[in-house]
Amino acid sequence: MTMIPHFLPPMKNIAIFLFEDFQILDATGPIAAFEIAERIAPxxxxLKVLSMEGGTVRSSSGITIDSAIADSSQSLDTLIVVGGKGSRQAMHDHESTAYLRARAENTRRLCSVCSGAFLLAAAGLLEGKRATTHWHRSEELQRLFPAIRVEADRIHIRDGTIWTSAGISAGIDLALALTAEDLGEAIAKRVAQQMVVYYRRPGGQSQFSALAELGSDATSFSSLFEYMRTHLSERLTVEQLAAHIAMSPRNFARAFVREVGISPAKAVERLRLEVARERVETSREPIEQIASSTGFNDPERMRRAFVRHFGQPPQALRRVYAQPNTAGSLRSKQHPFIK
Known part of the structure; x- marks a missing residue:
């Protein structure tokens, strides 16, 4: 690997904070990214790994990692809190949350991967801030901590000195963004190249969203979801959907809600929102054309749906995602892999 000789700021101490039953990729993904960055730019x-008691910490897979004792007087530049199955218990550990509050006072960046956001939230560090976590737990995070502005579709978000990232592998996206801030995009792109990952991942978490899960779990309606996705420009009424799977409208509506958990109309709207948002963020296609082809028809109707679900209108999302240094699931106009 060719090293890049250039002036570097002082070495930064990066710590990974673990707890029992953590998700191992939440830790090893960022560790690998920073290790490669160090090799490119010595x-x-x-790097150091910390836990409240020190010693070996067991991941949810059974693999253990050695750690040092977390001490709030240690000099750290960045602390990354991992997530995983054990986060549900760790967020109620008062010593851990007290440590994180203390670290927030003397650490330049405090970050989380996946459900590590729950520990930051439990420590009171996300109140009034924008944050993300694994899409599967985003509703839970919002419910437990209503003062947080949870943005479930984002890959990572920066709000002041706090960075949060989405599920599991998004820890790598987070580490690349931190590296770009510290060492510049050229080095961060080299790290992505060595790891054979996207430098900026195309698409947000919506591509792995609850509707995708519903389409696979709700086996009785799997074919219907595919039909819905390919006919979004049509009205997709209950009668039309029921006829497609040879059911009466009343029985279909009841069975759909019972098995999927939301009404057919809500499911159609969420599918339309996913497809429309992706096209708003990744293309220069006119908003009116997107509204028409995804079944919203009226751009104002689509605008209201965007504000209701995403907190901002399509034009605002397009402006945000056009900025080259905006935190989150940025869309590259170039080939996603670095050559």
Whole structure:
């Protein structure tokens, strides 16, 4: 690997914070990214792994990682809190949350991967801030901590000194963004190249969203979901959907709600929102054309749906995602892999 000789700021201490039953990729993904950055630009990073008691910490897979005792007086530049199955218990550990509050006072960046956001939230560090977590737990995070502005579709979000990222592998996206801020995009792109990952991943979490899960779990309606996705420009009424699977409208509506958990109309709207948002963020296609082809028909109707679900209109999302340094699931106009 060719090193890049250039002036570097002082070495940054990066710490990964673990707890029992953590998700191992939440830790090892960022560790690998920072390790490669250090090899490309020697003297940039020093890595350490911390836990409240120190010693070996067991991941949910059974694999263990050695750690040092977390001490709020240690000099740290960045602390990354991992997620995983054990986050449900760790968020109620008062010593852990007290440590995170103390670290917030003397650490330049405090970050989370996946459900690590629950520990930051339990420590009171996300109140009034924008944050993300694994899409599967985003509703739970919003319910437990209503003062947080949860944006479930984002890959990572920066709000002040706090960075949160989405599920599991998004820890790599987070580490690349941190590296770009510290060492510049050229080095971060080299790290992505060595890891054979997207430098900026195309698409947000919506591509792995609850509707995708519903389409696979709700086996009675799997074919219907595919039909809905390919006919979004049509009205897709209950009668039309029921006829497609040879059911009466009343029985279909009841069975759909019972098995899927939402009404057919809500499911259609969420599918339309997913497809429309992806096209708003990744293309220059006129908003009116997107509204028509995804079944909203009226751009104002689509605008209201965007504001209701995403907190901002399509034009605002397009402006945000056009900015090259905006945190989140940025869309590259170039080939996603670095050559």
């Amino acid at each position: 003297g940039s990073y020093h």
